[in-house]
Amino acid sequence: MKKIGIIAYGITPFTKDDQKIESSLLKSTKNLFENNPQINRGDIDAVLVSTNNNSKYLSPILSEMIDIQPKIAHSIESLCNSGTNSIVSAYSYIASGLADMVLISGAERYDSPGHILEWDNSRGEYKHPIFWASIFTKSYKRQFSISDVDLAVVPVKNHKQAKENPNAMSNKTYSIQDVLESKKLTEDIRLLDCSRPCTGSASVILASEEIARENNYESTWITGIGQKTTSAGFTKNISLSSMESTKLAGRAALKMANRTISDIDVAEIHDAFSVCEPIALESLGFSNLGNGINMVKDLYETNNFKINPRGGLIGSGHPLGATGIAQTIEITQQIQSKAGNRQVDDVNVGLVHNMSAAATSSTVLILEK
């Protein structure tokens, strides 16, 4: 298998701005090329756009807006893990020899149609994500005797970490009490337990080792990829207090990278809601079942940014198509020691966890120096 790396990245602030999706895509791509003037745009032979937006033909449009004529240009949609699905597709194009350098650009608007999976009628009249999240939260609390106070440490930690991320939507810190007193959306979910829809964009370029070395591009290597889709419908989840797709994707990614979970120095975890962070940590093997929340507490109390250094989805905001790419950029910055005040010490290996639709589909990436 060819060695494939991330050679450049660009990102925009995540906001509530009302801007066209094409404009949003262009902004992170512009940021990427302004930060990497050494990259010859003409060398890009594939452009993949990650979004749930209903606008059409976005990849050829982006290509025209940056004045390139790639061989391959198309969009990729897979709800909340569109971003890492696009990275995996780019990897595959390079690994197969169909492309040597791929631009992946993800963007979303705050009013994305990707927040609701209309097809899933098994959710009845409860199609908004807060309902599956409430069921997961209730089940997790019941199974492991965990309280709302315990879970509140997730948004407290992630908003605190987001304060160090200049692109995050949140710029405020919150106490446990603030979380508990925030608007109650259901018996089990409060407003501050939720990641927020927003407008934002993130872009990366992947290249083969040959291209990266020839041009002396600083590269962060993708050494492991794991993906698993168990269903599309939320009600097909057998367990409501663990994530089967995450467990299987995590194992596959670590196996491909020839790593174990103890090798991971920093990780981006898909905390769409508070409960998702401890469940994902357990499903990935960072902690034993029911102990994920204790791990989050320890990290918070010791000011350790190992998990979700950029503030996670809860602190950064969640522009669906851009999220997986923004997570990957964060781990790349951590590995390159360019994460500023969020920098975790001695990072060699990082993990990205990105999932969709009540954990029915997960992608896990392993990145290394």
Added chain:
Amino acid sequence: MNFETELALGNFYIPECGKCMKVVWPPSEFCNHCFGEVLLKKKIFEGKIIEFSRKDDEYFCLVEFEKEVRVMVKTPNIPKIGQIVKILRCGISNGNYFFHVI
């Protein structure tokens, strides 16, 4: 008989493959195992509460019917895990299925 036509009339049937007898849920025209035609043979009346939460004064629950079909339902009463509930009303409203149990 079509699942959604019957559901719109307030009848909740188990969609089952006429060829291999597999329950096909969510409902589809063809079996997801053998692509046989999906038939509606048995009407659903009772299910078991798997999990629940509450929004305002309404409880919403994940209920399992016939050990295979799981749906999100509404109930006016305080639910209990494992409780057997009966379909009170079901149908389609604004394109969304709805199920009320008691």
